[in-house]
Amino acid sequence: MRRIIRFIKRYRKEAVVGPLFKMLEALFELFIPLVVADIIDVGIKNGDTAYILRRCALMVGLGIVGLACSITAQYFSAKAAVGLATDLRFALFAHIGALSHENTDRFGTSTLLSRVTADVNQIQTTTNLVLRLFLRSPFIVFGAMIMAFTVSPSAALTFVVTIPALSIVIFGIMLISIPMFRRVQAKLDAVLGRTRENLTGARVVRAFVRERESIADFTATNAELTHLQRFTGRFSALLNPLTYVIINVSILVIIWRGGAQVSLGTLSQGEVVALYNYMSQILIELIKLANFIILITKACACGSRINAIFDTPTGLPTYDTATVQDSAHAVEFKAVSLSYHKDADHALTDISFYANAGETVGIIGGTGSGKSSLVSLIPRFYDVTEGAVAVGGRDVRAFADPQELRAKIGVVPQKAELFAGTIRDNLRFGNENATDEDCREALAAAQALSFVESKEGGLDFVLEQQARNLSGGQKQRLTIARALVRKPEILILDDSASALDYATDAALRAAIAALPYRPTVFIVSQRTASIRHADRIVVLDDGAMVGLGTHEELLSSCPIYREIHESQFGSEEVHA
Numbered sequence: 001m002r003r004i005i006r007f008i009k010r011y012r013k014e015a016v017v018g019p020l021f022k023m024l025e026a027l028f029e030l031f032i033p034l035v036v037a038d039i040i041d042v043g044i045k046n047g048d049t050a051y052i053l054r055r056c057a058l059m060v061g062l063g064i065v066g067l068a069c070s071i072t073a074q075y076f077s078a079k080a081a082v083g084l085a086t087d088l089r090f091a092l093f094a095h096i097g098a099l100s101h102e103n104t105d106r107f108g109t110s111t112l113l114s115r116v117t118a119d120v121n122q123i124q125t126t127t128n129l130v131l132r133l134f135l136r137s138p139f140i141v142f143g144a145m146i147m148a149f150t151v152s153p154s155a156a157l158t159f160v161v162t163i164p165a166l167s168i169v170i171f172g173i174m175l176i177s178i179p180m181f182r183r184v185q186a187k188l189d190a191v192l193g194r195t196r197e198n199l200t201g202a203r204v205v206r207a208f209v210r211e212r213e214s215i216a217d218f219t220a221t222n223a224e225l226t227h228l229q230r231f232t233g234r235f236s237a238l239l240n241p242l243t244y245v246i247i248n249v250s251i252l253v254i255i256w257r258g259g260a261q262v263s264l265g266t267l268s269q270g271e272v273v274a275l276y277n278y279m280s281q282i283l284i285e286l287i288k289l290a291n292f293i294i295l296i297t298k299a300c301a302c303g304s305r306i307n308a309i310f311d312t313p314t315g316l317p318t319y320d321t322a323t324v325q326d327s328a329h330a331v332e333f334k335a336v337s338l339s340y341h342k343d344a345d346h347a348l349t350d351i352s353f354y355a356n357a358g359e360t361v362g363i364i365g366g367t368g369s370g371k372s373s374l375v376s377l378i379p380r381f382y383d384v385t386e387g388a389v390a391v392g393g394r395d396v397r398a399f400a401d402p403q404e405l406r407a408k409i410g411v412v413p414q415k416a417e418l419f420a421g422t423i424r425d426n427l428r429f430g431n432e433n434a435t436d437e438d439c440r441e442a443l444a445a446a447q448a449l450s451f452v453e454s455k456e457g458g459l460d461f462v463l464e465q466q467a468r469n470l471s472g473g474q475k476q477r478l479t480i481a482r483a484l485v486r487k488p489e490i491l492i493l494d495d496s497a498s499a500l501d502y503a504t505d506a507a508l509r510a511a512i513a514a515l516p517y518r519p520t521v522f523i524v525s526q527r528t529a530s531i532r533h534a535d536r537i538v539v540l541d542d543g544a545m546v547g548l549g550t551h552e553e554l555l556s557s558c559p560i561y562r563e564i565h566e567s568q569f570g571s572e573e574v575h576a
Contacts, residue, residue, distance in 0.1 A: 018075075039051075155257055187225040334388045362534035380406075423458075428485075430482040431486040446478070489517075528568060
């Protein structure tokens with residue numbers, strides 16, 4: 001938790017002032033039982049109404065001052081807690097954004113979302129309560145015990161036994177509860193993952209009539225979470241009854257011994273009431289502390305999950321580049337193999353080919369053959385397990401700053417991702433310094449200028465979240481324009497024309513081929529029509545390269561490529 005607590009450094013003043021005012025409030029509360037004792041022993045005993053009114057006015061004054069201190073403490077505590085959560089959430093978001101694709105995949109989207117939101121909110125709530133209670137509650141508990149000794153040392157011995165007994169119960173349950181709450185948070189991640197899958201894949205679920213299976217999977221995962229939460233909740237719920245039993249037994253002992261001392265004349269009735277009030281104050285504060293301990297256990301579990309992200313190194317590992325053999329080609333794959341995890345099977349196996357500057361390379365294969373994995377190695381989204389990938393004669397691992405490498409590359413992902421905002425804002429993700437003329441040139445090359453100009457406002461047309469107010473083909477063309485606006489040396493089109501008709505696809509390829517800066521283009525596609533004019537075509541099957549050559553060469557030498565082509569155009573076109 002120390003790494004998280006450091007985020008409160010900017011709010012040192014608030015973190016000090018809040019607890020101090022809470023201690024002042026507690027100090028005023030400790031005087032009230034003595035005032036009540038005076039009212040009973042002096043005012044009521046002597047029938048002195050004026051004395052009673054003066055003491056009541058004193059209690060009201062103490063209450064008003066205590067209220068003012070409480071409001072002030074609450075303000076500063078809340079300000080420090082919200083500030084800590086704001087800075088923590090920002091740092092966590094920035095850290096996640098800097099994680100490699102491998103580490104992001106390892107955590108998963110659902111758990112990252114829950115840690116940035118729910119876990120940080122739990123830390124914020126707990127921080128607020130810590131600043132309000134971590135000094136106040138112990139101060140009240142030990143202050144009440146000290147005040148009880150000023151009233152009657154013999155009767156106050158009960159407090160000496162009660163407080164350690166309560167501490168053993170509270171901290172014992174806390175130590176056992178912490179791992180339980182960690183398991184609850186892990187199960188919550190699983191439920192969030194199931195929920196996200198069902199929401200994002202709702203159309204697929206309905207299309208294949210899998211509603212019952214989806215509900216059954218979610219119900220089973222949710223039942224596991226519910227069972228664990230119930231067990232943890234029942235165990236944590238032991239705090240209140242156990243503390244009530246100990247406190248009420250202590251109150252009975254005080255009344256029994258106090259009554260005997262009143263009969264002997266060694267203790268007054270008002271002093272017995274004061275002792276009872278001090279024990280009640282301890283009861284109230286320890287109940288608060290018990291609930292506070294539950295929150296602390298949850299916060300510790302949340303803090304461990306957040307620290308697990310911070311402990312994950314950002315960026316990519318560095319390598320000894322002296323062993324890398326330079327390449328004269330724009331892009332070259334040298335005996336490349338890739339595994340996504342240490343003990344996983346190879347997603348790519350022993351792939352070697354090259355692309356010269358200005359050439360177009362087509363990549364084709366069945367679903368799961370490794371096409372997207374292959375092109376993701378060029379901008380170093382993942383590191384090769386074996387072999388090397390060279391860009392511009394340098395191993396991609398030789399770039400000290402990955403941004404230097406990625407500035408040369410324009411990537412159009414398989415799934416069109418656009419953000420809420422204007423079309424201009426989305427295009428400037430590719431090049432923040434792009435002018436409107438640059439944007440229009442990129443749109444024209446991406447075959448998107450006509451539909452953009454038909455929208456109200458043109459470049460100022462506002463896209464909804466995930467561009468829900470555009471069709472699939474329009475979104476794909478905008479993502480292509482976003483990559484083109486940076487005028488990259490290498491352009492990667494990862495099956496980014498799947499929603500385009502053949503005519504638009506052909507016009508797009510012709511426009512890219514006519515670009516004045518002549519990028520090296522990698523086209524991942526399921527259509528042979530999209531890659532048939534490429535200078536070089538790579539055919540993948542189950543992660544292995546089973547064909548390399550031009551369209552005509554592969555039709556005669558690669559059965560898999562010929563099969564794909566025949567499935568789309570028929571065998572007559574192949575032999576034509």
